[in-house]
Amino acid sequence: MIQFFNVTKVYKGDIYALKDITVKIDKGEFVFLVGPSGAGKTTFIRLLFREELPTKGQILVGGRSITRLRPKEIPFLRRNIGVVFQDFRLLPDRTVYENVAFALQVLEVPPKEIKARVEEVLARVGLSGRAHLFPHQLSGGEQQRTAIARAIVNKPRILVADEPTGNLDPVTSREIISLLVDINRLGTTVIIATHAWDIVNSLKKRVIALDKGCLVRDDREGVYGYEA
Numbered sequence: 001m002i003q004f005f006n007v008t009k010v011y012k013g014d015i016y017a018l019k020d021i022t023v024k025i026d027k028g029e030f031v032f033l034v035g036p037s038g039a040g041k042t043t044f045i046r047l048l049f050r051e052e053l054p055t056k057g058q059i060l061v062g063g064r065s066i067t068r069l070r071p072k073e074i075p076f077l078r079r080n081i082g083v084v085f086q087d088f089r090l091l092p093d094r095t096v097y098e099n100v101a102f103a104l105q106v107l108e109v110p111p112k113e114i115k116a117r118v119e120e121v122l123a124r125v126g127l128s129g130r131a132h133l134f135p136h137q138l139s140g141g142e143q144q145r146t147a148i149a150r151a152i153v154n155k156p157r158i159l160v161a162d163e164p165t166g167n168l169d170p171v172t173s174r175e176i177i178s179l180l181v182d183i184n185r186l187g188t189t190v191i192i193a194t195h196a197w198d199i200v201n202s203l204k205k206r207v208i209a210l211d212k213g214c215l216v217r218d219d220r221e222g223v224y225g226y227e228a
């Protein structure tokens with residue numbers, strides 16, 4: 001589903017964010033991406049949905065090179081990848097319902113179908129009763145559930161999350177990660193960059209560890225490991 005071949009990313013100022021990364025993630029996998037701040041986790045995720053291009057190397061998603069996409073093909077890639085961020089990135093002047101519906105409106109899905117799909121996805125993330133509230137009326141966990149609903153409403157094959165629990169308390173963090181585990185069980189490939197070591201250690205999922213831009217560990221049933 002996702003393959004990195006010798007991927008290196010150098011930012012302006014000779015900053016090596018990723019160095020010669022080769023890794024394969026299969027369809028349906030659940031992966032934690034860990035490592036200290038500055039390790040390259042965000043860069044890895046930004047490369048995946050083509051927010052950035054690699055300096056060297058090749059990235060395949062669903063068997064297709066995403067480094068060679070033409071500009072008009074990029075929306076098709078993005079449709080296959082849902083993205084969730086630490087800071088939720090909801091539209092503040094729109095309700096929960098509207099935030100999620102917006103993702104389908106831009107794809108010109110018929111209004112009747114939008115209503116059915118938004119209601120279904122809000123039920124799935126446990127927000128049916130909160131649809132008409134605005135983001136500032138929600139808890140952090142509810143805001144992140146809204147963002148997850150928005151990311152999956154289009155049924156992407158891949159869901160990536162960059163520090164999705166970074167702004168949440170420990171109990172809410174666990175709830176959010178178990179929601180992501182549920183989404184994975186239904187077949188979506190899920191990749192999560194996280195510092196939540198206790199959750200990583202308890203779930204025993206695949207762990208890919210980065211440090212200073214290098215892939216330093218890739219374990220089937222991994223643990224968070226130790227930070228220097």
Ligand code: ADP
Binds near residue numbers: 041044
């Ligand atoms: P992490 O998510 O693990 O904290 P990042 O991918 O954000 O790591 O950063 C990896 C390295 O690349 C860091 O040294 C960071 O300062 C640098 N970096 C990230 N984004 C940029 C950018 N847009 N321009 C220059 N340097 C960047």
Ligand code: ADP
Binds near residue numbers: 037042
């Ligand atoms: P996180 O630690 O949550 O991954 P960061 O604070 O590292 O987030 O990065 C936030 C944003 O700033 C990202 O868009 C990243 O690309 C950018 N960034 C990070 N480091 C640098 C840098 N040294 N120079 C320019 N932009 C950077």
